[in-house]
Amino acid sequence: MKRMSPKIIFATSLTLFVFATGCANSHRVFIDPSVPIHNSNIGGQLPVAVKVVDVRPSNVISKWKGEYELRRFTVVAQRGLEDVFIIRIREGLAKLGFLPKNFNSKIERYLKIEILNIKSHYQGNLPATNIQVRADIKATCQNKGKKFSKTFTSKKKRADISPATFPNEKILNNALSEIMGEIFSDSPLIACLRQ
Numbered sequence: 001m002k003r004m005s006p007k008i009i010f011a012t013s014l015t016l017f018v019f020a021t022g023c024a025n026s027h028r029v030f031i032d033p034s035v036p037i038h039n040s041n042i043g044g045q046l047p048v049a050v051k052v053v054d055v056r057p058s059n060v061i062s063k064w065k066g067e068y069e070l071r072r073f074t075v076v077a078q079r080g081l082e083d084v085f086i087i088r089i090r091e092g093l094a095k096l097g098f099l100p101k102n103f104n105s106k107i108e109r110y111l112k113i114e115i116l117n118i119k120s121h122y123q124g125n126l127p128a129t130n131i132q133v134r135a136d137i138k139a140t141c142q143n144k145g146k147k148f149s150k151t152f153t154s155k156k157k158r159a160d161i162s163p164a165t166f167p168n169e170k171i172l173n174n175a176l177s178e179i180m181g182e183i184f185s186d187s188p189l190i191a192c193l194r195q
Contacts, residue, residue, distance in 0.1 A: 027167040028078040029061065033176035035092040037184045043098030048193055049110035050093065051103040052085040061172070062120040075167045081115055089113055092184040098193065109193060114138040116151065120172060130159045131168055135175045139183050141192035148192040154178040
C-alpha cells in the first residue's frame with residue numbers, strides 16, 4: 001500500500017479547509033413586501049397611529065448545514081424590519097383612505113403590527129433543494145376602548161429550486177405581500193379602525 005506524500009496530504013487538507021470556510025456564508029436578503037390592495041376612501045380620512053414591533057428573537061431567517069457540516073449558510077434580513085413594515089403599513093392605510101400618523105399615546109385609534117416570525121427552511125442537498133417559507137404577523141387595532149387582534153400567516157413551498165434564485169428573496173417577499181393583502185382586506189380589522 002502506497003503512502004501519501006506530505007505535500008499531497010497538505011494540499012488536500014488546505015483544499016478541504018478553503019472549501020469548508022468558503023461555504024460558511026451569511027447571505028443578506030432585501031425584505032420589501034408590496035401592498036396588493038386597491039385605492040379606496042373607506043377610511044374617511046380618519047387618523048390612525050401606526051406602531052411596528054419586531055418580536056423575533058433574532059434577525060436570522062434561515063440556517064442550513066450540509067452533510068458533515070462542510071457547507072453551511074445563514075440567511076438574515078439586510079436591514080431592520082420595523083422601518084420596512086412601518087412604511088408598508090402606512091402605505092396600506094393611505095390606500096384605504098386613512099391618515100397614518102406616528103404612534104403616540106394621545107391618539108385613540110391605532111394599529112399595532114407585531115412581526116412574530118419570518119423563516120425559510122431548506123431540505124435536501126444543494127443545488128436541487130426544496131424551500132418552505134412561513135411568516136406570521138399579528139395586527140392589533142385599538143379604538144375608543146375597543147380592541148381587535150388577529151394573527152395572519154402565510155406559508156409557501158417550492159421544490160427543486162435553482163441555485164440561481166438563492167437566497168430566495170422573491171418567495172419571502174411574496175409571503176409577506178400576501179399577509180399585507182390579508183391585513184388590509186380583513187373586515188373586522190378595518191371595521192375596528194373605522195369606529
